[in-house]
Amino acid sequence: MNGMPGIKESTRERVQELARELGYTPSRFARGLVQGSRTSVGLAIPDLTNPYFPAFASSVVELATQRGWHIVVDDYGHGGRTGLDAVDHLAPQVDAVIGYLGGYAEQAQAVMGRRPLIVLDETPGGAAGSINFDYAEAAKLAVDHLWNTNRRNIAYLDACSSSLIGSGQVPTGPSKFGAPEVVAQVPSTEAEAGPCTVRGRAVTGRLYGTGAPWALVTAAETAEAARAAAAALLRERPETDGILVFNDLMAAGVLKAVHEAGLRVPEDCAVIGMDGIPLGEFLTPELSTLALDLREVGRAAVELLEGLLAGAVAPGSDAARLTLVHQLILRESA
Amino acid sequence: MNGMPGIKESTRERVQELARELGYTPSRFARGLVQGSRTSVGLAIPDLTNPYFPAFASSVVELATQRGWHIVVDDYGHGGRTGLDAVDHLAPQVDAVIGYLGGYAEQAQAVMGRRPLIVLDETPGGAAGSINFDYAEAAKLAVDHLWNTNRRNIAYLDACSSSLIGSGQVPTGPSKFGAPEVVAQVPSTEAEAGPCTVRGRAVTGRLYGTGAPWALVTAAETAEAARAAAAALLRERPETDGILVFNDLMAAGVLKAVHEAGLRVPEDCAVIGMDGIPLGEFLTPELSTLALDLREVGRAAVELLEGLLAGAVAPGSDAARLTLVHQLILRESA
């Protein structure tokens, strides 16, 4: 008996005392069954080890907690699991899911049934809600900045892990995870082994627009892989004077590679990352980046979910498709 | 009806089709009530923004997922919440809690009742299980290394936020969050405004043992605050030739401050952090640190919890009190 009025004080204490001795804990299921659930939300994340995701998660958890929601996380980055596995795991336990799924929006929404699913950085339409980023605009900002500071041999380092691939297609080009290589050296419209991410398509599209030569390299989504890829790039194409990188974590690796190649950043070669995670400010030189306000991304997701849950916004409607824009933050590296 | 044998295929499909149309989703409560719960574990974390915690969380989530557990996270670092608030929030939803509580072990265990609570980096005894770190040994490793490389004016930068204070006592000395100052300049046994963390006590104890002069500075647990504090330290005590830092994140700030003061690291002033997070390798110079194997810490927590849950280890027993040791990883900064 917890806080019910009209109970003798002595009885209450006697009962509570006994309960404590017996180690009694009310079943959350029976309680939830009868009281109507606290809402609990699944958060599917590809890799907590990339600082981008905890930064995002932190914001989501904060906002969710304010609303009295519970957040159940699943980091599906281990053991070959996919975003769909994560949703499968979360589904029986939650009322909604927010996640970077890496391409399973439709199937994931199917396992969630009527419960809202919000996917980030993925083609909209499959899920009840989606949050996307305007990569065309981002690519414009970054490529134009490099161009305007007289970079004429720009390279783009793309990620090629499965987690963030927009189309779900892994190109069958010469680039492998272990052996990074320059996969395209153009101008050309569609290299057969083209970019594998939506970011990649936006950036290479813009690069193509410059008319100057440019390169595309891919690597797995880690700093180490990026470092190796950048080293290879610099060896094969020493004239490279600007590198745009898939994300800030990989950019950290690139910074190291450029330094190791004996080049100065940004004088000899500029580097621009993407994400805007705090890590960038600690690097030497400090990383210029296409920054997202991670707290805003979290807020967008939580507020969209709130709308969906309340019925204020219709699943799949235009109001459920948000697009956020990057901001070019110029620090030292470009 | 989901996967029960002895049902006509047509019926099953008809039912499932209808269910889909109606948007039916089985209540997780009713289901849990009758089936016996999947175990779900709360994870209380002071600040997902400090890379240490996601690294730890990542490991816990991975191991928990392997066991089919669900992880409910609460980042209590926002809005003035404490570790106890986090446990209060999590308790009705989980079967156990693992957390960096920052000093509420006993009260938190009380709200959990018989359900196991595992606290990290906190005086053991209050909770069913605890994981601690051998700071005496860590301090020995680091201080002795500095000493052996002829550092004779060592400083220790301690954290003074509430989250990780062992004793729960915030000293009333001259040091404030906004205005970092050298709080003690000794040798002395017990400066009235002494270290506020158990790490601080271990380090200053060892420093005292050297007989040489040393300094104690405190700052809030962020890179920015640490940077300001280190700048102040270097101004007031320019002879400082070695700085030991509460954690790696703060050490990143210190590295910047030392650089800005026109000093070379490690030639003029060595810097050693604590934690061993990946961030350290990206810094320039690469950070030497007292490293924990974060995956091991996660494993220790999860396996201890498994033992507690299975009844294989008794709550509060010696077997439920683990102590892990740091390893000194020498990179470039010391």
Next chain:
DNA sequence: CTGAAAGCGCTAACAC
């Protein structure tokens, strides 16, 4: 002020 009883949504065991 306290005990008894109904019912939350589901599954499992049972008769039809």
Next chain:
DNA sequence: GTGTTAGCGCTTTCAG
């Protein structure tokens, strides 16, 4: 093969 029923542990309502 298919419909019916008991009961999971709790809260709430209603008699005592």
